[in-house]
Amino acid sequence: MSSKRFKKLLFPVLALLITLSLLAGCAGQNEEEPPAPSEPAASEGAANGATADTPAEPAAEEPFPISMMILTNNPETPEKDNAIQKAIEAHTNTKLNITWVPSDTYDEKTNLMMASGEMPMLMYVKSMKSSSILNAVKAGAFWEIGPHLANYPNLSQASEGILYNASIDGKVYAVYKHSAPAQVGVTYRKDWLDQLGLTEPTTPDEYYDMMKAFKEQDPDQDGQDNTYGMIYWKEDFLAMFRIAANWFGSPNIWGEDENGNLEPDFVTEAYMAALNFMKKLYDEQLMNQDFAVVAGSKANEMYLAGEGGSMFSSLNNPPAWEAAGKTEEGAVLDVFSTLDAGHGARARAGTGYLGVYMIPKKSVPEEADFKRVMKFLDQLNDKEVQDLLEYGVEGTHYNIEDGKAIIGDREMLQKDLLDYKQLQLKVVSNLTPEGGLPPLREKVEALKLSNEEVAVYNLAQPFDSDTYTRQGQQLDNMRYDMMVKYIMGHIDAAGYQAEVEKWMNAGGSKVIEELNAQYQQAKS
Incomplete structure (x- = not known):
């Protein structure tokens, strides 16, 4: 069988597997919470060195484990015990298990992981517009984070415009990786x-x-x-x-x-x-x-x-x-x-973001764990972490002079940071x-x-038009041609309006209709 035909057969099967897997993963989400644990017996406190007069010191919270999938553009991936990751883990009290995936195979890996149901707790998504992601969102596979943003000091300051651009059907399912929009x-x-x-x-x-x-x-x-x-x-x-x-x-x-x-x-x-x-x-x-x-x-x-x-x-x-x-x-x-x-x-302005981070419900079924992952995303916007992911370790890669970061060896900085910059969200400017x-x-x-x-x-x-998906290149060419003709004097204002009507009749009116149906639904 040819590779082209194999791919044509493979992708519908993958789509079906993804949907079934996601639906299975979302089953049971409405089950009752387990009963709260009972209070510890007095003997347990005594075992920790507590007495009636001297209460025990609260135990240090164990690092929270987070599995992640992140895009890489480098042939070599970072060592797990490197200084950058250790510093992130120390600041956020987490233990990160990062799967680095090459950029050119990232979308394929994303689809395969969703089809298998073996998804990480936090995953970088290159495109919110991919059919697999859209279908997964509609199947209830990802946490809706919009209603929770106000609970976090950094994430609550996210740009409304950028959140809108990264939304699906008027709802926010992802934390964006900021890119200067204008x-x-x-x-x-x-x-x-x-x-x-x-x-x-x-x-x-x-x-x-x-x-x-x-x-x-x-x-x-x-x-x-x-x-x-x-x-x-x-x-x-x-x-x-x-x-x-x-x-x-x-x-x-x-x-x-x-x-x-x-x-x-x-x-x-x-x-x-x-x-x-x-x-x-x-x-x-x-x-x-x-x-x-x-x-x-x-x-x-x-x-x-x-x-x-x-x-x-x-x-x-x-x-x-x-x-x-x-x-x-x-x-x-x-x-x-x-x-x-x-x-x-x-x-x-452009979209204002370069990819997003999403939290799958199958790998993070409990709300308490969801909130802990959200806290981690919030902490990635703390000044200390932003500086770390921009300039490296203070005293090693840079020093502060007059309130500004002065970078030393840029080649060493680039080597040590590698792809950890993918975690630099910059939802709020703390750098x-x-x-x-x-x-x-x-x-x-x-x-x-x-x-x-x-x-x-x-x-x-945030919206898609089926007509534009099919005819977008033709319609864009018509837009450019009418602009050029007008500027160069080949048509006057009346001729320009005639070109606009041609665009409408060639599918433009249908594009307007399809986009407005989604726009009005999202506003309602």
């Missing part, structure tokens, strides 16, 4: 800005003025008209264009209309305002005219070579480019993220700031933190 913006040539006597823009109009100066006032002083205000490129998902769209008040992919229903961003007036902003840059040749066919890697090369003075970018790119020596001689890069077009500060950073990196970290307060999330993130 870490995109604009990188620009600060040396050009200084040369022209300008300041960092705070509004789209000021940004336009900056780009116009970069185009027309010879910022590189070579006597030639050979620079653009912005370098732009072909985007598959319009992720970077939405940075500007959010400035003008647009939703982030999906928002809510005046009737409380989900609607796609590109049908809104705010999105059209952003399109008109970009069209103005194109019409005045402030941006490269071949943006529709330029790849992202090529755009980076153009920017770093001094062909343009700004570009949409991850905020992490400029400090990385400077550290790697990729900028041209004399170039000084800088960044900004939010511009106010009359709607206040708004930062385009000691890192010292000794270049000024641009410090600014980037501060921007990512402040952006989280004004993050604009995709309201359809």
